[in-house]
Amino acid sequence: DVKVTQSSRYLVKRTGEKVFLECVQDMDHENMFWYRQDPGLGLRLIYFSYDVKMKEKGDIPEGYSVSREKKERFSLILESASTNQTSMYLCASSLWTSGSYEQYFGPGTRLTVT
Amino acid sequence: GESVGLHLPTLSVQEGDNSIINCAYSNSASDYFIWYKQESGKGPQFIIDIRSNMDKRQGQRVTVLLNKTVKHLSLQIAATQPGDSAVYFCAEGDTGGFKTIFGAGTRLFVKA
Numbered sequence: 725d726v727k728v729t730q731s732s733r734y735l736v737k738r739t740g741e742k743v744f745l746e747c748v749q750d751m752d753h754e755n756m757f758w759y760r761q762d763p764g765l766g767l768r769l770i771y772f773s774y775d776v777k778m779k780e781k782g783d784i785p786e787g788y789s790v791s792r793e794k795k796e797r798f799s800l801i802l803e804s805a806s807t808n809q810t811s812m813y814l815c816a817s818s819l820w821t822s823g824s825y826e827q828y829f830g831p832g833t834r835l836t837v838t
Numbered sequence: 839g840e841s842v843g844l845h846l847p848t849l850s851v852q853e854g855d856n857s858i859i860n861c862a863y864s865n866s867a868s869d870y871f872i873w874y875k876q877e878s879g880k881g882p883q884f885i886i887d888i889r890s891n892m893d894k895r896q897g898q899r900v901t902v903l904l905n906k907t908v909k910h911l912s913l914q915i916a917a918t919q920p921g922d923s924a925v926y927f928c929a930e931g932d933t934g935g936f937k938t939i940f941g942a943g944t945r946l947f948v949k950a
Contacts, residue, residue, distance in 0.1 A: 728881070755936065764847075766927060766940035767882070774936065782937070814881050825870055825931055827938065829881030 727751070728830035730815055736836045743802040745833050747815030754819060756798035757827065758782075758790060761812040773798055805837045850947040857915040859944050861928035866909060868930040872938070873902060873913045876925045885913070885926075915946075923948045 731746035749756065755774050759767040759782075769782030771790040779790050787809060791799040798817075802809055812834050816827040851857045863871070870889050874882035888895045888902045888911075895902050901914040911928050925945050931938040 759940075764942050766942045767929075768940075769937060772936055780936070816881070825872060825887060825938070826884040827882075829883070831879070831881050 728815055728817055728828050730813075730830040730833050732833050733831065734834050734836075736838065737802075737805050738838055739806060741802075741805050741837075743805050743835065743837075745800040745802075745813055745815075745835070747798045747800070747817075747830055748796055749798075749815075749817040749828070750796065751817065751819065751828070752795065753817035753828075754795070755817060755827075756792065757816040757818075758788075758798065758800045759814045759816065760784070761814055761832070767814060770800065805835075807837050809835065810837045811835060847942070848945045848947065850949060851918050852949050853918060853920060855918055857913075857918045857922070857946060857948075859913045859915075859926050859928075859946065861911040861913075861941055863909050863911060863928070863930050865930060865939075866906070868932070870931050871902070871904060871911050872929045872931070873900075874927045874929065874940075875922075876927065876943070878924075882927060918946075918948050920948050920950060922946060 728749045737743050757772040758770040761767050768784050770788050773779045773792040789801045812832050814832045815830040818827045872887040873885040875885050876882040886897045886902050893904050899916045903912045925943040927940050927943045929938045929940045
């Protein structure tokens, strides 16, 4: 089974701190994604990566950056955390095969910025 | 921008009954649609998908129907069980499989 792990389940940070969220997948997937999930808004794409060192902005990239130095690891960085970045963050990976767009999700990191 | 929406935020069904979760989408150019299930404390999990050139697809106890004329998607769960209690998301995506747009979700409650 595909396994996607995230470095923390719960995280509390102060406004202005730099925050790193780590995601690791063990199935050699090319594509990795970062979403944030807020009540009533579903999942919104922050950034995605289709290869090592490659990244593309999603729908809400402002205030975030990402890093993909190794195929299995995709990091989300909040350069200066703000209270409106309090949310659930979900990482996902996928392997593009004919006819399947399935994404495999990690358990999520609930980030609170105070 | 394009959006994927749901008709009902919550749905309550009796154990053993069939459940129908509906979804409206707005991008007529979307190539595929996926249903995900998210249980409490977990990330979303793939249930079933359907390509735009199909109107029905069946899985184990689940069926997805796609009506492109009215841009409507539904997930049918047969013989609903307590373990089906979760939030269900519909999602639409582009042909590259990168940008998937998720709906807000429907919470399904199964009454024993």
